[in-house]
Amino acid sequence: MAVRDIVLLGDPVLREPAREVETFDEELQTLVDDMFATMVVAEGAGLAAPQVGVSLRVLVADVRHSEGEHARAALVNPRVVENGSELDKEPEGCLSIPGVREVVERPWSVVVEGTDPAGEPVRIEAEGLWARVLQHEIDHLNGVLFIDHLSPLKRRMLLKRYRKLRSEEDAGS
Numbered sequence: 001m002a003v004r005d006i007v008l009l010g011d012p013v014l015r016e017p018a019r020e021v022e023t024f025d026e027e028l029q030t031l032v033d034d035m036f037a038t039m040v041v042a043e044g045a046g047l048a049a050p051q052v053g054v055s056l057r058v059l060v061a062d063v064r065h066s067e068g069e070h071a072r073a074a075l076v077n078p079r080v081v082e083n084g085s086e087l088d089k090e091p092e093g094c095l096s097i098p099g100v101r102e103v104v105e106r107p108w109s110v111v112v113e114g115t116d117p118a119g120e121p122v123r124i125e126a127e128g129l130w131a132r133v134l135q136h137e138i139d140h141l142n143g144v145l146f147i148d149h150l151s152p153l154k155r156r157m158l159l160k161r162y163r164k165l166r167s168e169e170d171a172g173s
């Protein structure tokens with residue numbers, strides 16, 4: 001298992017729709033293992049393959065609910081097949097846009113279908129934070145970032161904050 005570099009906002013791979021996985025081999029399992037390791041080190045709740053520079057429809061997610069409930073999945077070719085009617089607003093961040101968070105509105109529940117890394121069908125009925133993380137990561141597979149869900153004004157303000165953070169970091173290193 002290896003920790004991979006996470007690509008940041010501005011890298012074109014984050015804006016490309018990722019390719020469908022067609023081969024369920026050892027290379028895919030290695031990618032999934034590396035993505036879990038990378039996510040843990042980065043202290044994220046989810047990670048999509050494009051975030052490690054691999055344009056494939058693969059995500060990992062690991063969510064600990066406050067009630068101690070635990071949800072973990074590696075999904076291949078996942079898609080949202082059903083959106084709940086109830087909407088939910090919560091702050092969201094992204095490992096590819098570190099240091100900034102903003103409230104994003106999304107369906108509170110979704111049904112996701114895909115396969116596991118062995119190619120076996122998976123269906124997940126997710127709610128709350130678990131549903132939010134899965135939607136965020138599936139967005140990544142379509143070249144969509146959480147900032148795309150914000151109003152133009154909120155997005156401009158967030159990007160301004162982000163650029164300021166990055167330039168302070170550059171100046172400090």
Ligand code: NI
Pocket residue numbers: 093094095096136140
């Ligand atoms: Ni993200």
